[in-house]
Amino acid sequence: MFLTKLKRNASLLLGAGIVSLMMVGCGTDGASDVGIVPPPDAGELVTINDANADKVLASSVGGLGKIAGMIDGLVDRLPELGMTDSRIAQASSGVNIDGTMAVSDDTLAITLVSRDCADGGSISVNSVNTTGGSVTFNHCQERGIVLDGSAEISVSGGTYSARFTDVTAVFSTGTLYLSDAGFTDYDNSFDFAIASGAANIQGIQIELKNFALNKHFSNVVVNSSIKTDCMGGWVDVATTVPLAFDSSELLAGGTLTVTGNSSDMLISVNADGTINVYLNGALYANYSSATDLPQYNAVCP
Numbered sequence: 001m002f003l004t005k006l007k008r009n010a011s012l013l014l015g016a017g018i019v020s021l022m023m024v025g026c027g028t029d030g031a032s033d034v035g036i037v038p039p040p041d042a043g044e045l046v047t048i049n050d051a052n053a054d055k056v057l058a059s060s061v062g063g064l065g066k067i068a069g070m071i072d073g074l075v076d077r078l079p080e081l082g083m084t085d086s087r088i089a090q091a092s093s094g095v096n097i098d099g100t101m102a103v104s105d106d107t108l109a110i111t112l113v114s115r116d117c118a119d120g121g122s123i124s125v126n127s128v129n130t131t132g133g134s135v136t137f138n139h140c141q142e143r144g145i146v147l148d149g150s151a152e153i154s155v156s157g158g159t160y161s162a163r164f165t166d167v168t169a170v171f172s173t174g175t176l177y178l179s180d181a182g183f184t185d186y187d188n189s190f191d192f193a194i195a196s197g198a199a200n201i202q203g204i205q206i207e208l209k210n211f212a213l214n215k216h217f218s219n220v221v222v223n224s225s226i227k228t229d230c231m232g233g234w235v236d237v238a239t240t241v242p243l244a245f246d247s248s249e250l251l252a253g254g255t256l257t258v259t260g261n262s263s264d265m266l267i268s269v270n271a272d273g274t275i276n277v278y279l280n281g282a283l284y285a286n287y288s289s290a291t292d293l294p295q296y297n298a299v300c301p
Contacts, residue, residue, distance in 0.1 A: 033163055034182045034193040037209050040225050040234035045261035052231070053279050054294040056265060059228040060235050060258045062296040066201045067208065070169070070176045071192070073145070117142045132156075137167075146170040149178075159186040174201035190215045194224075204296065205229040218245045220254075230300030235260050243269065251290055 048056050114125045121139035132154040137147040149167030154160075163182040168175065180195035194211035211224035219242040227234040236259045243254030251269050258265040266278040275287040287293055 032182075032184060032191070032193075033161075034180055035195045037196045039209060039236070040227070042261055044234050045259070046231050046233040046235055046263075048235070048258070048260040048263040048265055048279065050279065050284075053265065053277075053284055054299040055230050056235060056258060056260070057267075057277065058294040058296040058299050059231045060226055060237050061256070061267065061293060063204075063206050063226050063228050064222065064224060064237065066204065066296070067176075067197075067199060067206060067211075070171065070174070070199060070201065073169075073171055121146070144172060159184065161185075174199060174204075188217050204300075207234075209234075216242075219243065220245070228296075228300070230296070233260075240266075 046052065046056060114123060116122050117140040119141035121137070121141050123140055124136040124138060125133055126136070127134045132152065134150065134152045136150045140147045147167070147169050150165050151167065152163045154162075161182065161184045164178050165180060167178045167181070169177075176197070176199045178194055178197045181193060181197065183190065183192040185191075190213075192211075192213045194208055197208045197211065199206045199208075205228065207227040209225040211222075213220065213222045221239040221242050223236075223238045225234050225236050238257050238259070239254065240257050241253070241255035243256075244252050246252040251273050252271050254269045256267040258267070263280055265280075265284070268276045268278070269290075270276070273289050275290060275293065277284045277287070
């Protein structure tokens, strides 16, 4: 589920996983550069009622969880372009001892070089300088993922940004497509944005519009329009109170609103991790934890 995977996803992107993403691309503001597409029209939104409330919960919250899981997989398995010690790059004025260009910062140096991928395909690197570079994945097969598309990266003053264009990632469980996406990591904050994207995860069709995630310390805000084949239409998901996580990375607060056509659901997380769900202003159900929310495969056969 989204509420259980989100913390891990944000932590991975902020931690070791971000190194792989930072090694894929130049001159970008990452998430802030990502465009906005027209939101779904009112007629495209699902009318939420008692008959489909479980499907909407599983599709919206659960669907975003599946996307978060794929982003985790992309970050975790993204082919590395090469990494060198920052002191080498700084001492050589931006050129590594092997003659390749280094992108350096106080804590990071990366080597951008075109190469063949381990299991087929290749990575082409262009327009490299000491603050970033651009890269194209040509059906690159490595670490159990097949990657096509392009990306840019910028490393400047402690801010790390990447921008992805027409990226397709194929996993054993399905496919993720990002037409326009990016991230920015700065201080204790992290932003990830997707203008539009789609996924097929174990036969489940998911579409996204205007996905935006911000993590600041232990608080997370996420907003997105999402559509699944189970719902048969769109809903808008918005964070009205930031999701909060305790020291054990368990949910300890926050509120999400899922809006349909003249209808809505409110998902309220309590300090003890229990969840109250309201449908069109009336209590719909109580759950002891996020893992007890309706599961997609159970309500969307």
